[in-house]
Amino acid sequence: GLDLCRRLREYAPQTPILFYSGYVYETDKRSGLEAGANAYLTKPYIDDLTETISMAIKLAKKPVAKSFNNSFFEVQNRNEEQTSI
Secondary structure, eight states, rough: HHHHHHHHHHOOOOOOOOEEEEEOOHHHHHHHHTTTTTTEEEEEETTHHHHHHHHHHHHHSSSTTTTGGGGGHHHHHHHHHHHOO
């Protein structure tokens, strides 16, 4: 998955890439984002899936900039903060 993500990002920089994975460790999330994914959600957070897909598509419609790979977001972090309150 990570290799495919890197190749997609190289050849099609505007393609939205989302990891929806059972790997929940921070190192896994970081690896996915560093590979070029726009978002990384861990299972079973299905509620955020449609919102995250919509955000990834909106980002993909913006013109490609040199810093495209730095425009990552994680909806899950926001939810974790809300549930810990």
